[in-house]
Amino acid sequence: MSWRVAVSLETLLHQIDARFPERSKLSDGGIGDAAHQTRDSDHNPWYGPGIVTARDFTHDPAHGLDIQEVADQLLDSRDPRIKYVIANRRIATRNDWQWGPYDGANPHEKHFHLSVVADPLCDDPQNWELPVLGEPPDGGGVVPTTDFVTWGTGVNVRAEPRLDAPVVTVLPGPTQVRVQCQTRGDTVSTAGHANDAWSFVPLLGGYVSNIFIDHPAAWLPGVGEC
Numbered sequence: 634m635s636w637r638v639a640v641s642l643e644t645l646l647h648q649i650d651a652r653f654p655e656r657s658k659l660s661d662g663g664i665g666d667a668a669h670q671t672r673d674s675d676h677n678p679w680y681g682p683g684i685v686t687a688r689d690f691t692h693d694p695a696h697g698l699d700i701q702e703v704a705d706q707l708l709d710s711r712d713p714r715i716k717y718v719i720a721n722r723r724i725a726t727r728n729d730w731q732w733g734p735y736d737g738a739n740p741h742e743k744h745f746h747l748s749v750v751a752d753p754l755c756d757d758p759q760n761w762e763l764p765v766l767g768e769p770p771d772g773g774g775v776v777p778t779t780d781f782v783t784w785g786t787g788v789n790v791r792a793e794p795r796l797d798a799p800v801v802t803v804l805p806g807p808t809q810v811r812v813q814c815q816t817r818g819d820t821v822s823t824a825g826h827a828n829d830a831w832s833f834v835p836l837l838g839g840y841v842s843n844i845f846i847d848h849p850a851a852w853l854p855g856v857g858e859c
């Protein structure tokens with residue numbers, strides 16, 4: 634079976650390796666070992682076309698990587714790619730971002746575990762923004778956020794910003810989307826509003842009518858034109 638690790642986890646691995654070049658990788662891991670494979674584990678390539686949605690990073694404070702520090706900063710980042718984090722006998726999930734007891738067989742004192750969400754966001758290649766990883770290369774200006782949330786159920790994502798364009802996926806409910814750009818297309822009317830702007834979401838591979846973006850403005854602020 635062919636498999637790969639989710640792109641977002643490879644991004645974090647590269648960032649951590651670049652920041653802590655001397656660090657130990659003794660307890661690192663992506664694909665599940667024999668023990669993992671007998672269990673239901675995010676280390677197994679169960680999502681999509683053989684995608685592993687978890688990675689372990691070794692505790693090596695002598696070379697800069699303190700798992701509690703990194704794990705705490707991951708929670709503080711509220712990065713939408715995170716599903717849950719385990720470190721030092723505790724687990725925290727995206728539900729409330731709070732640490733709670735973890736009583737799994739492995740106490741996770743030699744590594745921390747990061748699971749990312751089992752949806753297209755797991756392949757978002759953007760850098761993780763954690764203080765321990767250092768300032769972003771541009772010197773740390775405020776990075777404009779282009780993350781929005783959709784509303785409604787059964788929202789179509791289309792290959793082009795037109796109502797006769799093929800549907801590439803359907804959003805079952807409110808979904809966080811990272812908008813790359815927006816453009817004018819067919820006018821969509823619902824709930825007494827009409828809007829001809831469409832947002833391009835690369836991770837979904839298509840366009841969502843802005844009428845389904847939960848934002849008061851028809852044309853989204855801070856998002857360029859396609």
Ligand SMILES: [Zn+2]
Binds near residue numbers: 745747
């Ligand atoms: Zn793990």
